[in-house]
Amino acid sequence: MSGNTLTHEATATVEQTGTTRDTAYAPGRAARELRLKRSEFDLAVHLGRIRTVPDEGGGGRRVLPGEIERIRAAEGFPQALRDSVRTVGTAEGASLMQVTRARFTRLARLGLLVPVRFYVNRYRAVVWLYPAEELRQFAADGRNAALLKGRTPEGLRDQLAEGLDLRPRNWRGRHLGFLLRQADDPWARAAAVASLLDPVEVSEIVRDPYELSHLNRFRPLSPAQGAPGSPAGHIAEEINTAADPDEIEWLRADLAGAVAAARRQRPAPRPDLHPVPLPPGPAPAPQGAQEPEEPGRLRGLLGRMRRKGP
Structure with a gap:
């Protein structure tokens, strides 16, 4: 089953049950419910053993109660689950x-x-x-x-x-599958593919600056391996970036297709270059002109003049 299919099924489940962040489990709570260490839980999600859904409040991913029940009901739980992520x-x-x-x-x-x-x-x-x-x-x-x-x-x-x-390349392929399973937006799917390409390659495919900026908003973080700029960080970045010519070619083709699909479904936001016309109204008073008397003060002055008489 493809990553996209899994994502669509999970999203449909949310819509059918009306799940909110109050009824779904955060990762830490879900791990405890499934008797897993947090690292085991994360890997189970990565491998597709545990299905997650987006947090409606924008706080990451969560696990539906029904998914917890499905896994608990499986034969050999919890040891079989632990063994599957060892x-x-x-x-x-x-x-x-x-x-x-x-x-x-x-x-x-x-x-x-x-x-x-x-x-x-x-x-x-x-x-x-x-x-x-x-x-x-x-x-x-x-x-x-x-x-x-x-x-x-x-x-x-x-x-x-x-x-x-082929170890780095195979890892990238597996990692991309994980990213696509987690992508709930067409631009997030495109960004998942872009994350395995050098930024120069990405800019050659996505030439529109507004689309490129929007794509980068969804770009997933690379797996943390040492401080940025450190030797370990450089090594991890090399592993995370496609290097073989044929791999780069098919990733570029996939990125072009994913961006085209995202553009059709949800165009990237652009600034409004046309000024908003002001509503019709009285022309402003010339600069320096004396402000008119307030209506109340005018009525008071006229009343005193009438009382004084000729």
Whole structure:
């Protein structure tokens, strides 16, 4: 199921039930209700295990009571839910799949194992994390037996020797899916695609300055990895930005299509360049002219003159 479909279904649920921010759960409360740590809850949302809806008050995302009940009613709750969001690194992943670390790394570089998270350690090395459940499924699939034992096929070895590493690209693809599931506005969907492109690439596609400014309002934050401008921050920014020519090409095409769709549904706001005409009325008094007497004071003066007589 696509991210857009999930978003539309969740939005429809809000409309049908009349949910407000008072009846839906904030992330922290939802995590407690589901017996998850906050980090586990965030990853469950990222993987699509937990559906969220926009906060009507503009405060982020929330979880409907019905979604909490659906997850609680699932077989094996809560341990099955916790297991589905458990992540492992290279060493633990290799042990789980019963392969060497070197083979595990080769499989990941070839794009056969898709990371869901990463962080930059104190040695400025990128540590990739993978859903343990997906690794178990890969190892249990008989079609992958030849990849888990014996020599890596020659064609794949050649690609590895040339420096192939699809881990960053696969992470970006997975991250984009998450962003699209959270996007409730056509411009937010376009901004999700734009977030994986270099700003120069984005400005070449979105040439209208008002549309570009509006798009940037919806641009999601990159995953936090160190202070801005720090070595870790630079590494994270490189991972977050598409680098392969074919990846850049299809992201540019997707961005152009998403902006065109957003333009049709909800054009970007523009300043009103035409002055608002003033309503018709009496012409203003010339500057320096004496202000007329107030009506009350005039009536009083005339009355005194009448009483005095000729």
